[in-house]
Amino acid sequence: MYVDEILGKNDFVFNSEITVDYDDLKSFLSSLAKFIFQHEYQVSESELFDFTHQYHESHKKFTIDILDVINLLRDKNIITNINEDKTLASAYTFRLKGIFEYFLAYKMKDDTKFRDKILNDRSYFFGFGNEIELYAGFQKKDIATIEKVFSIVQEILSPITQKAGYHDLDSQINSCLDVKPINFEIVGNLIERISTMPNGNEDDTQLLLMPSDTIVTDDTQVVPKPRIHNYELTSGNVEKALFILARVYRNSKVCDDETKSNEILNFVLDGVANLGFMLVEDAKNVDFNADEITTKNVIQLVSNYMPIIIEAFLYDAISQKNLSRVFSDKLEELTSTPEGNEFRIFLLTLVLVDLDIKENIEVLKNNLQYLKLRPLRFAVVSKLLLLTIQHSDNIYLKERIKLLVNGLKNDFEGMRQLNETIEKQILMKNNKKLQQKRNNEADYKR
Secondary structure (H helix, E strand, C coil), X not given: CHHHHHHCHHHHHHCCXXXXXXXXXXXXXXXXXXXXXXXXXXXXXHHHHHHHHHHHHHCCCCCCCHHHHHHHHHHCCCEEECCCCCCCCCCEEEXXXXXXXXXXXXXXXXXXXXXXXXXXXXXXXXXXXHHHHHHHHHCCXXXXXXXXXXXXXXXXXXXXXXXXXXXXXXXXXXXXXXXXXXXXXXXXXXXXXXXXCHHHCCHHHHHHHCCHXXXXXXXXXXXXXXXXXXXXXXXXXXXXXXXXHHXXXXXXXXXXXXXXHHHHHHHHHHHHHHHXXXXXXXXXXXXXXXXXXXXXXXXXXXXXXHHHHHHHHHHHHHCCHHHHHHHHHHHHHHHHCCXXXXXXXXXXXXXXXXXXXXXXXXXXXXXXXXXXXXXXXXXXXXXHHHHHHHCCCCHHHHHHHHHHXXXXXXXXXXXXXXXXXXXXXXXXXXXXXXXXXXXXXXXXXX
C-alpha cells in the first residue's frame, strides 16, 4: 500500500531503534490530521509539540519520545514546514494531500462523532469525497453510512431526478443524439489526432470532449477544502456526487445486500446516463473559438461520442474485478426485458469489456442484439475501433473485434473510410514500436 511505503512499514518490524508500534503511529497520525484540519490546515511548531505531548500523556502504549516522533515524521517527509522563509514562524502540515486525506478517513473510522460531523454538514460533502471513499474501504460493512451517503446524493440530484422522463433513457437517446455520415469523418480525425499525440498525451482531446468544469485537477499539496453551502446543479457537480457514491459502492460490501445494492446501482446507471445528456447540452453552450462549421462538428462529436465518454466515467468510478459478478447479474436482469433498457445494457456491457476484454468480448457480441438504437450502435462501432488500436498487438483479439465491426458496417455509411483510417493508425503505431526497438538495440550496442 502507498501509505505503508511512505511510512516505511517494514522499518517498524526490522528496526529495533523505532520504539512505537506501527498501528499506534497510524492512530497518532489520524488524530494529528484531525487536529490540523481543525486549525485551518496548519499548526505552529509549539502547537505541534503541545498536541504530541497531550497525545503521549493520554495514550500509554504510545511510548516513543515526543521529539523522536516529530523527527521521525520530518525524516519521512510526512509533515513539512510550509514557511520556507526562515524569518517567519513555522507552519506545519502534512506534505501530501493524499496522505492527509488518508488519515482524516482513518480518524473517521475510529471517531464516529468526527465522521458524523462531516456527513451531517452538507457543505463538507464534496470536499471530503476522497475521505468518504476511503472510509467505505476501511469500514466495508458499515451499511448505515453507505445509506447516509446515498441519501445525500439523492438529495443533491433531486432537482433532476424528479423531472419527467428522467428514467426513460432510451427515449432521451433518440431525441438527444442524431448520427450522421459526417460523424465517421469526425471520429476518424479524432483517432488520427489521438494516435499522433506524443507520449500518449490526450489532454487536448479531453478538453474537446468534456466541459472544463468536469476535469479534476490532481493537487498533491494540502489546501483548504472547499465548503459548498448551495449545490448548483451543474454537470460538474452531478459528476462529483455520482463519483463519490459510485466509489463508496465499489469500496464497500453493500453488494452483499441485494436490495440496497440494486437500488444504488440503478441510481448510478440512470444518473450517469443523464449526466451524459447534460454534457451534450453543455457542449452547445461552449465557445470553441472556431468557425460555425467547426463548432457544429465539435458539438456533433460530443453528442455522438457521449455514450463512450459516459461509459469511461462509469468504469473509472465503479469498476472493480470483484464486482464483475454483480455487473453480470444486473446485465442478465436487463437483457431479460431489453425494451427501454438499451442504454443501461450498453453501459454495463462495455464496463465488463473494459474490465476484461478477453473474458467479455463474447458478452458484447451476444448483447449487440439488444442494442437497436442507432446512436448506441454507432457508439459501439467507435468503441470497437478504438479497441482495435489499443489491442493491435494481440492478433486474436484484433480479429475478434474486426469481426464485430464488420457485422455492424452495413448500419452506417462511411465505415469503409473509417476502417482505412484505423488500419493506417495501427500501421503507424507498429512502425513507431519497431523504430523504438531498433533505437534501443542500437543504444545497447554502444
